[in-house]
Amino acid sequence: MVIVMKNKKFEDRFDVLKFAFIIVFSIIVLKVSYMTVIKGEDYYEQAQNKVYKKIPIEAPRGEIRDRYGRLLAGNRPSFTVQLSKDEIEKADPNEIADKVIKILEQNGEKYIDEFPIIIAENGDYYYTYDKSIYEWKQKNNIPLIYSAEESFYEIVDRLINEGILNVDKDTDKFELQKLLNEHGYYPPIYVSKWKFAEEVKKEQWLYRYKIKEENISAKDAFQRIREYYEIPDELIDYEARKILLVRDLLKSQGYLQYQPIKLALDVSKETVSKIEELAMELPGVSIETEPIRYYPNGNFASHILGQIGKISQQNEIDTYIKEKGYSISDMIGKTGIEKKYEEKLHGEKGYKKVEVDAYGRLIRKIDMKAPTSGDTIYLTIDKDLQEVAENSLKNVLKTIQVGGVYESPWGNYKLRDSKKIYNKATSGAVVALHVKTGEVLAMATYPDYDPNDFSTGITSQEMGKYLPKNKNDPLAAKPLYNIATMTSVQPGSTFKMITGLAAIENGLNPNYKINAKGRIMLGNKSFGCWIWNDHRGSHGPTDLYRALEQSCNYYFYSVSVGYDYGSNKPLPVRMSVEEVLKYARLFGLDERTGIEIEEIPGRVPNPEAKLKNTKRSLEYALNRKLKNYFEDITNKDKEEYEKRIKEIVNWTEENPSRGTILKRLKQLKIKEDKIGEVADLVKYSYFNQAKWKTGDTFNLSIGQGAHAYTPLQMANYISGLVNGGYKNKVTIVDKIESYDKMKVEKTKRERERIPLKKYDNLEEIKKGMLRVTQQGTAKRVFGNFPIKVGAKTGTAQKSGRIPTDNEEEYLITHMASFGVNSNEALALADKYEKEDKSKKSRDYYIRKALFELNPRLTYDQINRFKDTYDNFAWFVSFAPYEDPEIAVVSLIFQGGHGGYAAPIARDIMAEYFGLTKDKNEEDIKEELKLVEELKR
Known part of the structure; x- marks a missing residue:
């Protein structure tokens, strides 16, 4: 009985086991069926993707050409040194890194150095992240001690004070950030964390090496990373860093070991030969041929074309890598046309399909797809006219600086006055627009730069030549800055056409004469005309035409408030500042012009x-x-x-x-x-x-x-005055042509009629502007010009003192004049600096000591030994008078007098109207004689 029961139990257990086995087997069968029948195709595709990878092949950037098809930006083949992570790390990565860097240095090649710890010549170690924050603060005149939050609100405060932002103190920080971006300002700050973007990048980079300590010094971090990569002790840190930059570059690839990494771009044939010769000693180091951006004309139109560079800023990472799928090593447009049309110009990459193992290591190459070039951008500029604009601007500036004579077949012009030479006239811009279409025919800023310097990345040493010599002076020459679209200043007398138009639109007869007596006294303050300020002169009875011809301040003072101060009675029309500024807005001076590249709006x-x-x-x-x-x-x-x-x-x-x-x-x-x-x-x-x-x-x-307007906005305003009252949408792009030439996208020319009361009033303004060149302030420049030109000169004041390049040295040099003992002041400054851990600049502590020792001292007294700014020189013009086609506006920083900017416009107009085509100087002189005879 016992035996029977045991057998029964055994059978039951066997049945349970058999049943369990059937269930498990059924599940397996069902799962296999599901994976092979239902999901088989998906899993197959995933498996293929794990085994087969696509290595991108760079596409040539689309070309940029002028309106007639002449090449301004193209591509040329170049040799690139690439690294394959998996092959290098199979061998001795430190030795390979050392060898390849030495080859590059021996041949004078630039290589990609993104290792973010620098060893300075004096032996100090610092993070490039910290340097970037420092340079951004300097560039934007933000106190170096300011935190991310303080820096952010410093920018906000300035824009509020300038009338650009209109917000209250309770506005949310995220809303403020959005408003800043909408106005073209991108502070590199995470408002959610109140950290600089570079701070966050530094934290992320250190974390890659398991360094989590806050505020670890650059030197300590360097040593930790050196140990991480087991760099031999016999190598000094300077040499070890060259190995580290390669190892760090390889590490940045993460698990994408099959993708090559670019170490050096555009290397010479000698370098290629050397690397290929040592191929056995340099596993994982290869040479590839790639297209590289090339600007055949060097500095030509650099501020229009713009520059390219590596993806580096956080907003670029978010836009191009995260959103658009770019690679971290891709070059993108940073400014100008290159930036605006990045996606059109970028093209479509090709690829090599390769097989890799489970660790991402290359096994074999399988397939390849050729890249597709980017589209071609045709600009509206005329290469010949642009060249004349650039050369004329440059030559006029150089002539003003030495007080020389600007020589021209149309008449020589002395660019100095009896009182001084304007040797600080180092920057300027000129814009030429087609008045009927808004097309930019030429646009130049000086100083300029060579965008080729940025095509393969630029070193700190190379960048130095493009930085202002006096970083503290806001008007110091900045080669990378586009004055024509990004610098707004007071327009001076070139604004007077708006004031005059407002008056005659409100009913003032342009022939009404005001007895301009030289100056108007308001209380104890004198408002003098230039002729009064120069030699106590006056213009006498003056109508609108004479007021523009002679640039009479007295006349425009009077009409702006509707009072004839010369006769001590109201004008026969009502006028106010609101009426004047209404017309400034009608002509678009508080708007962007619509040009495709970067610009800032004017400020009415x-x-x-x-x-x-x-x-x-x-x-x-x-x-x-x-x-x-x-x-x-x-x-x-x-x-x-x-x-x-x-x-x-x-x-x-x-x-x-x-x-x-x-x-x-x-x-x-x-x-x-x-x-x-x-x-x-x-x-x-x-x-x-x-x-x-x-x-x-x-x-x-x-x-x-x-007032504050850019040269481009002024040129568009002049166009509206002379084209019958149309406000154009400015364009610098004529058309976009697809790489296969099958599709052409033409830029639409847009304009709207300015709502004036009487469009004939524009003719009265034009008459006054014609008199400027026929018998007024620009007669000496255009008196012999064979085409009738309307124009206006303008001289705008710049107040304040010019900061010195070394404020500490300035203060020490003039210490005796500040009514304090220099030794005592410097000792007190030392004390303040020692007590303060916020690390302000040295001159801050010296000033603090000066104010402490002499409470009566003011900032004006401290700055009195500094040089003053000279006036801006404006010249606005159009031609031909009868049926205007072109408007030319030139601006010279610290150029002294408006007339000094006039020869630039004359040179451009002579080229535009073909007066210099196939003619020598004798031919032009003969033509001028004929013009004079016809006048008689």
Whole structure:
């Protein structure tokens, strides 16, 4: 019985086991069936993707050509040194890295060096990330001690003060960031973390090497990474770094071992031969032929074409790598046409299909697809006209700097006055537009640069020649900056056509004469015409035509407020500053022109909102600035903090004296060492600017004051004046042609009619502008020109003192004049610097010591030994007078007089109208004689 029961149990267990086996087997069969029948194709594709990889082949960038098809930017074949991670790491990566770098250096080749720790000549170690933050702050005039948050709000405050942003103090930081981006400002800051983008990149890079310590020094990090890669001790750090830059480049590939990495671009045949000769010693090092961007004309049209470079900024990484699938090693357009049409020009990469193993290592090559070139961009510029514009701008600047004579077949012109030579005239721009279409015919900025320098990456040493000599001077020559579209300044007398048009549109007869007596006194302040300021002269009875011809300030002062000061009676029409500025807006001076490359909008002043905006801007600035400036509270004591700031803002209408402000700030318990700083800020940057006065209207009427326009905007405004009242959308791109020439996308020419009361009034303005060249301020330049030209000269003032390149040296040199003992001042500065851990610049502590030792000292007194700025020189023009085709506007920084910019326009017009084609100087002189005979 027992045996039977045991057998029964055994059978039951066997049945259970058999049943379990059947279930497991059924599941396996079902799963295999599912994987092979239902999902088989998907899994096969995934398996193939794991085994077969595509290595990209660079596509040639699309070409850029002028309106007639002449090449401005193309490509040429080049040799690239590439590294294959899997092959190198099978061998001795340190030895291979050392050898290949030595070959490149022996042949004078540039190589990609992105290792972010630099060893300076003095032996110091620093992160490139920190240097980038430092340089960004310097470039944007942000105090070096500012945090990411403080830097962000410094930019915001400036744009509010300039009237570009209109926000209140409670605006969300993300909304502020969005508004900045919309206005073309991209601070490299993560507002969510309040960290600089470079700080985040540094943290991410260190984490790759398992370095998690905060604030680890560059030297310590270097040693840790050196140990990580087991660099031999006998190598000094400078030599070890060359190995590290290669190892770090390989590590940046992650698991994509099959993809080659570019180490050096555009190397010589000698380098190629050497690497191929040592192929057995350099496994994983290869040479590939790739297209490289090439600009056959060097510096020509550099600010229009732009430059290319590696993907580096966070916004570029987000846009091109994450969104558009670019590779980290791809070159992209950074500025100009190259940037605007990056996706059109980039082309489509080809590929090599290869087989790799489970570790991503290359097994064999299988297939290949050729790359497709990018589209061709045809610009509206004429290469010949552009060349004339660039050469003329450059030559006029050089002539002004030495006070020489600008020689021309159309008449020589002396570019100096009896008082001085304008030797600081080192920068300028010129724009030529077709007045009927808005096409850019030529556009030049000087100094310029060679975009070829950026095609394969640029070293810090090479970049040095493109940096301003005086980094503290906002008007220092900046070769990489496009003045024509990105620099807005006061227009001076070139704005007077707007004031005159506003007056006659409101009913003033252009023949109405005002007795221009030289100056107008408002209280104890004199508003003089240039002729009064020069030699106490006056223009006498002056109508609109003579006012433009002689650039009479007195006339435009009068019409801007609707009062005839010469006769001490109201004008027969009503006028106001609002009417003047309304016409400035109608002609688009507060807008972008629509050009395809980077530009900033102009700024038309807003008198009605001046006080309100000033108070709002002041409140915003104080909220950001004073958070730690009070002795007894911080910004965390919200109610009391805002109450005190409101009290300061409420002094705006009163505009008390600086002494009164100092006393009040002391009562509000502002820290003693901050009182002077806050007093100067509120008094000179806000209170003095808050209320609108008649004098403000006078200044605006002649193009001074808060106006700010670019040369391109001015050229478009002149086009609207002379083309019958049409505001053009400016374009610099004529058409885009696909790589196979099967598709052509023509740029649409757009314009809209400006709503004027009487379009014939534009003819009255043109008459005045013609008189400028026939008998006025530009007669000496255009008197012998065979084509009738309308024009206006303009001289815009630039106030302030020029900062020195070395402020510390300046302060020490002039210490005796500041009423303090130099040894005592320097010792006190040393004390302040030692106590302060925020690492401000040395000159900051010296100034602090000066103010401490001599409380009566002011910033103006300290800066009095610095040079002053010279005036901007503007010249706006159009031709031919009867049926205008071209508008030319030239601007020279610190050029002295508006007429000094006129020869540039004359040279461009002579080329445009074919006056110099196939003619020598004698032919032109004969033509001029004939013109004179016909006049008689």
